[in-house]
Amino acid sequence: MEKRLRSDGDHFALLTSYTNDDDPVQTTVMLRARDEKAELPFRVLLEEVDTTAWTHTLREGGFPTFEAATLWWEAHWNGDKPQLPTASPATRATAVPGLPARPAPPRGPSR
Template sequence: MHPPHLDLRLDGFRATDEQTEEAFRDAIGIDHADLIPLAEHHTPEGTSYHLLHHAAATWGTPGEPQLIALHLWRDLREKTFGFTHAPLPLVAMAQSWLVHRGCPREKIRLAPDTGTAAADETTRALEDRLTYEGNHFALLDSYTDDDPDHAATVVILRSLDEHSPSPFRVLHETVDTASRTHTLREGGFTTHAEALRWCGDALAGKATPPPPFRSTVRPGPQPIGAPPGVGHRSAGRGR
């Protein structure tokens, strides 16, 4: 069965300027054939939101994120477009990035037969919170291990609240390829070094349960705004 074809709906449109054209070619155009659509939403005004899986990322730098959140906007009169994007390690983080750029949350959910399903209610609740809380944290580190025998992702986020009792938040997703389910858990640390050490142990299968994460974010939907820029390096070991 062939993966779904990615249609960015840009036929007849040109980039707003040469810089945008070059950036789009480098970020999306070159890898277009390897980008698999997982979810998308389009508005009548010409705005599009895409959640993509970069199928070729597994052959690139070990540990790099394999998901891309893509936000496109079009000038329907001038037939031009602009874009912004972010490589992200978890579906909930990519959804959060798009939601905080104006995408209705219910429009960017994965279809039931797409990807893996949440293994339990704890995972579902945590993913739900991450979708709303994304603009309260900055991505520091991540590592994705896509070996089918022990597929896992670890993430370190830094709280933007300087008074947070858990300034460094870790996320640990494990995937059961046989049942096509995933489990997501979180923890909180006071230092980046502690968080990095725990993530390394988690990838090696030696981690103990992390200290509980104590959030200062109020529950429920947050106002839409531009979240912090995404910058990260790989956490843990190389493959």
């Protein structure tokens, strides 16, 4: 998704963004498609950083109206934690390690 956002960056206009530096670190970005015929013209990007595991998750949600995107935004930052609606079938949450992960603990004997 990050690669697509870099290559399609001129297809969207930035409306607003907000970063909360408390743990967990979260950044939200609201975008509007420049194409008037876009099915879901309003997008919200949500990045969450786990400073303990050194990973980040980037999600994208699509909204048909500015009002719908704003309602999600306000609910999220008020602590309600609503699900971010999927922008497309190809969009899914992805955790990307920032540093090598610690090995998983050994598993006990199988039964």
